[in-house]
Amino acid sequence: MQFNRIKKIAHIVRMFFTKKQGILVYVGAHSGNNLSSIFRKYEKCYAFEANPELYTLLKIKFNKYPRVCIFNFAVADYDGEIDFNISNNGGASSSIGNFSKDYNASIKMVKTIKVKCIILCSFLQKHKVDFIEDYISDIQGYDLEVLKTLKPYINEKKIKNITCEVGKSKDRQVYSDLPENNKNAFDLFLNDNYEFVAQGWGILTDGKFHQVPETWWDMDCKWKIKG
Helix, strand or coil, X not given: CHHHHHHHHHHHHHHHHCCCCCEEEEECCCCCHHHHHHHHHXXXXXXXXXXXXXXXXXXXXXXXXXXXXXXXXXXXXXXXXXXXXXXXXXCCCCECCCECCCCCCCCCEEEEEEEEEEEHHHHHHHCCCCCEEEEEECCCCCHHHHHHCCHHHHHCCCEEEEEEEEECCCCCCCECCCCCCEHHHHHHHHCCCEEEEEEECCCCCCCCECCCCXXXXXXXXXXXXXX
């Protein structure tokens, strides 16, 4: 326990004294736990959260950090409004999609709300974001579809690192009414310009490929730009 505390303090100290690394784009920030552990190393952060209640918490949490910009939008393939389903597990599984019948029966959608949605690529171009150091996505089954909207950045190698929550298997999909979001589909999309460098859960380390529990349907994967 003491060792872990010292390790965490050392990590924070390193972030304070390390040169800032450019721009972070974080889609699906939820309550900000992961964002809190990494935002200090970037010059600027753009974070998006569709759930208005979680957005309010994020604004409070990061209020004193002007380089962290929080936006209450869902990201989609069009600008406008979209139905957003709120889950009963603290919103951790909230999505624009609906659960597959054979997914975890204890997790359910309890209400549906209308939220504003944006095309992320257009938003970033409007804000004059030319290069992204790290792109992190945790948007419950819609990660690949949103990543595809960033194709201009990907084709021009303007995103250095990409980390997304992905399905472990093409045969099991958490959200039945969303397009495929499995690792094989990501690899096909990214193969020309990116290499697969890490997997596991949470903040990933290059070269580390950790297995998640067999019962999990999803995992986090990271790709890095080639050459």
